[in-house]
Amino acid sequence: MWPGVNTIGGASAGPDVDAQLMLRVRDGDEDSFRVLLDKHRNPLVHFLYRMVQVQPVAEELAQEVFLRIYRTRASYEPTAKFTTWMFRIATHLALNWLRDEKHARAEQRLDGPRGDEMPAWEVPDRKPSVEQRMVHQARMQEIREAIARLPDKQRAAVLMHKYEEMEYSQIASVLECSESAVKSLLFRAYETLRAGLAHMVAGGKR
Amino acid sequence: MKCPLQTEETPVVLLDYAAGRLEGARRLKLERHLAGCARCEAFRAEQAEVWDLLDAWEPPAVSTGFNRVLWRRIDEAAAAPWHRKLAEALRFGAWKPAFPIAAAAMVIVAGFVFDHRTESRPGSDPSGATATQISTPNSGIEADQVEKTLDDIQLLRQFDAVSSIRSKPI
Numbered sequence: 001m002w003p004g005v006n007t008i009g010g011a012s013a014g015p016d017v018d019a020q021l022m023l024r025v026r027d028g029d030e031d032s033f034r035v036l037l038d039k040h041r042n043p044l045v046h047f048l049y050r051m052v053q054v055q056p057v058a059e060e061l062a063q064e065v066f067l068r069i070y071r072t073r074a075s076y077e078p079t080a081k082f083t084t085w086m087f088r089i090a091t092h093l094a095l096n097w098l099r100d101e102k103h104a105r106a107e108q109r110l111d112g113p114r115g116d117e118m119p120a121w122e123v124p125d126r127k128p129s130v131e132q133r134m135v136h137q138a139r140m141q142e143i144r145e146a147i148a149r150l151p152d153k154q155r156a157a158v159l160m161h162k163y164e165e166m167e168y169s170q171i172a173s174v175l176e177c178s179e180s181a182v183k184s185l186l187f188r189a190y191e192t193l194r195a196g197l198a199h200m201v202a203g204g205k206r
Numbered sequence: 207m208k209c210p211l212q213t214e215e216t217p218v219v220l221l222d223y224a225a226g227r228l229e230g231a232r233r234l235k236l237e238r239h240l241a242g243c244a245r246c247e248a249f250r251a252e253q254a255e256v257w258d259l260l261d262a263w264e265p266p267a268v269s270t271g272f273n274r275v276l277w278r279r280i281d282e283a284a285a286a287p288w289h290r291k292l293a294e295a296l297r298f299g300a301w302k303p304a305f306p307i308a309a310a311a312m313v314i315v316a317g318f319v320f321d322h323r324t325e326s327r328p329g330s331d332p333s334g335a336t337a338t339q340i341s342t343p344n345s346g347i348e349a350d351q352v353e354k355t356l357d358d359i360q361l362l363r364q365f366d367a368v369s370s371i372r373s374k375p376i
């Protein structure tokens with residue numbers, strides 16, 4: 001039913017190391033699962049955070065992704081790139097969560113604390129002023145809101161394209177659509193972002 | 207080259223360029239076009255600005271106890287009673303070709319359990335609206351779990367559809 005390893009999901013030529021690790025997990029090697037966990041935990045949680053924009057929820061969903069991967073290890077077959085499989089599960093969970101929470105928590109998601117008020121560039125030896133921090137936080141808030149306003153699938157496509165640096169073909173596999181549909185999703189999403197963030201570009205940092 | 211903005215419905219070549227993912231001859235070709243096309247150059251500049259803004263969005267750090275919590279859950283799942291493990295096996299497809307059968311079996315078993323328990327409780331809601339309430343931890347098969355199982359089965363079946371989607375001409 002499925003083609004061979006690395007023929008799905010825009011995988012590059014050569015062996016999918018993650019798939020090899022997963023095969024070892026299937027054979028009972030827990031250390032290989034630890035390697036996969038350590039390698040993909042942060043990118044996965046970050047992706048989910050950018051999707052749902054609530055850190056505890058992102059971590060909970062990431063837990064569920066890894067649990068599902070572990071529980072299905074016995075029937076694992078390397079028919080898709082490992083990350084395609086992982087992001088498919090993650091996207092499925094995130095889209096479900098967004099669907100369920102959209103109306104109930106929309107206000108809270110946009111106005112409430114998000115757990116990332118501390119700018120990444122704040123380092124002990126070079127503390128920005130209070131004003132700089134406020135400006136930075138306001139900018140980050142605008143970016144978050146611009147992303148949050150995107151339709152769910154467009155958001156997922158942009159996050160995979162921008163932050164996970166996925167090829168169109170892999171995004172298509174994750175979202176279960178054609179490459180041309182992904183290109184269309186991305187083009188519309190970036191169009192919306194360019195319009196929504198134009199004022200920041202014109203009068204912001206530059 | 208022809209102007210991408212005028213000739214293509216989704217000129218992703220401009221997105222690719224702004225993302226630094228255009229290389230070789232395609233890159234040179236587009237750069238020559240950008241030098242003479244104000245519209246494409248404006249598009250490229252705006253896209254590059256958005257790209258930079260998105261770069262600045264850093265997610266929070268992942269909790270230090272993430273792995274510990276995950277392993278605890280894995281251990282708890284391993285220590286779960288047999289019926290929960292069976293439910294999990296059905297949920298996550300230990301026997302792939304049997305998904306539809308397993309789904310049907312889950313529904314039948316769950317239906318039997320609920321029905322049986324409803325009958326054994328005089329005064330319970332005959333409409334079945336209390337099915338989730340009378341499901342106890344000992345039953346192991348709860349309404350939401352059945353629903354989740356079907357959800358997962360659907361998800362895994364969708365994985366199988368990938369190859370057909372990918373093989374479609376674009």
Ligand SMILES: [Zn+2]
Nearest residue numbers: 209210243246
């Ligand atoms: Zn042009």
